[in-house]
Amino acid sequence: MRLPVPLGGVVPPLCTPLTPDGDVDVRSLGALVEHVLAAGVDAVFALGSSGEAAFLTDDRRRTALRAVVEAVDGRVPVLAGAIDMTTARVQAQARAAAALGADALVVTAPFYAGAHPAETADHFRRVRAGTDLPLIAYDIPPAVHSKLTPAVLLPLVEDGTLAGLKDSSGDLGALRRLLVALRERGLDRTFAVLTGSEPAADAALLAGAHGVVPGLGNVDPAGYVRLYAHARAGRWREATTEQDRLTALFALADTGDPTAMSAGSSALAGFKTALHLLGVIACPATAAHPRGLPEESVGVVRRLLGEAGLL
Template sequence: MTNPMHGVFAVPTTPYTEDGDQNLDALGGRIEEVLASGVTGLLGLGATGEALALGTAEREAQIKTIVSAVDGRAHVVIGCMAYTPSEMSAQITAAAGWGADAIMVTPPFYGGLEPDAVIAALRPVLTASELPVMVYNNPHSTGTDLLPDHLASLQDTGRFWSVKETSGEATRIRELRSRLGDDTDIFVGADGIALEGFAQGASGWVAASAWLLPEHCQKLWKLADSGDWADAVDLWRSLGRALGLIEGDSAFISLIKQALSNSGREQGPVRPPLPTADPEALAALLDAIAELERNHTA
């Protein structure tokens, strides 16, 4: 791929068969539909893809499926999330060998590390990476909030491509853009505040919701990127309702999967210990999607 890695990256779920295996045929079929919307790329094996529930062989099979299905038509970013820097690096090497274009790492989770310790852990990973690196700032899941100054200290590694920013802080995208300049891309990672992030200068959007609603998410980005803010706000009034229901539910992965299955794109369940969304939450989301589709053509 030669086009810039800006814009919308849809985050795939991992479909399962009735026997609990990955349903790679279903994954490949949905990739075709999502790519038709014009998204910049896919970010596979993120939290939405239940990456931590997959074994090494399952990871390999999924990455190869994504790369093969995309076939050079979009960028493929692969989550390489692990507790130790050595395991992150091993996953990066594997992803590079299987055809990924870039990778994403998080701070080591569970330990609740101070930011300086996280930067010390990530620095050798970025320095040695064969691929461009997105750093995922997700303090709610990792226990560490990487502020703009912390992230700026990684820019000299030469592999720091971008930040996926999911702290939810209202002004953080603007602060990151101011501190990191144009050398590092900044992506909105919290779907419920996507439009606010675009208004603050985000390079694009890493969106779990774009796996479910790719056409509408892509349209929102294109409107904002072209400066058509009136139409972007109008679309956001309906799209934001659906996205807020997804992001506000602790069982959001199950909710996305159930909504896709409801539309004939069978996803199967989530793997334990992830929770299953209740019927009331699914009904509310389907109602919001129906309203979105009545009010806006994709």
């Protein structure tokens, strides 16, 4: 499927449901795809951070992406994470994703070994040269230990290397400065800027972002579809009301025991526990914590779902 130019709307970064043994639960993944498509999302993103791509073997990554492509069946574009430590490894992931039917690739800067901005730019150009698929840069400084600045991004937009950006930096000020720079150059009409900040999606959309990539959108995709529709129509009071409800629901990401799991692990466990309680997936296990949340935390997630009108 041809990617819209620029890509916009709501693009959930799909969780990857797992069995208790850690294999990809293909049936539950198909059910999750139907859950988000029924809400009216504009595309889906497989093998991102919410999809636990870093925890999956290459075989499991391919199983997950194949299942998503088959379940979507051409109804919306499928973005695939080609996320790895070095350019050569990313190129291999990109080839595999293209062969499985992805419509676009999502790629971070190189990580493990620190990359100079010039090396990061070269990395994106080399990946793009090896594929016919649109390339979306993924800015997630906590994971890759570098920030994609306008000095790196703008030349890559101007020469056609990049088709978009998924911004998970949490830095709304930097995001706004980038959006201003894109508008000044007339690049905002072709280059998509998507925010990954679930609790502040309305602010990013007000600043000019084209869409939202919310991990919480696995749980409540319809809420983000409503939020996006309000924002695009200029109904900012309604958008703020919806954002406030979603921000309250986002508290489920903080239900894990901070003495036993990281904030990222807690968020994934919260999302999957919510999906399990909603009957979308069969097992709430995450790769890092296969036993899932303790019962007390499950109760908190259940309460939050009820307060959000989902249970």
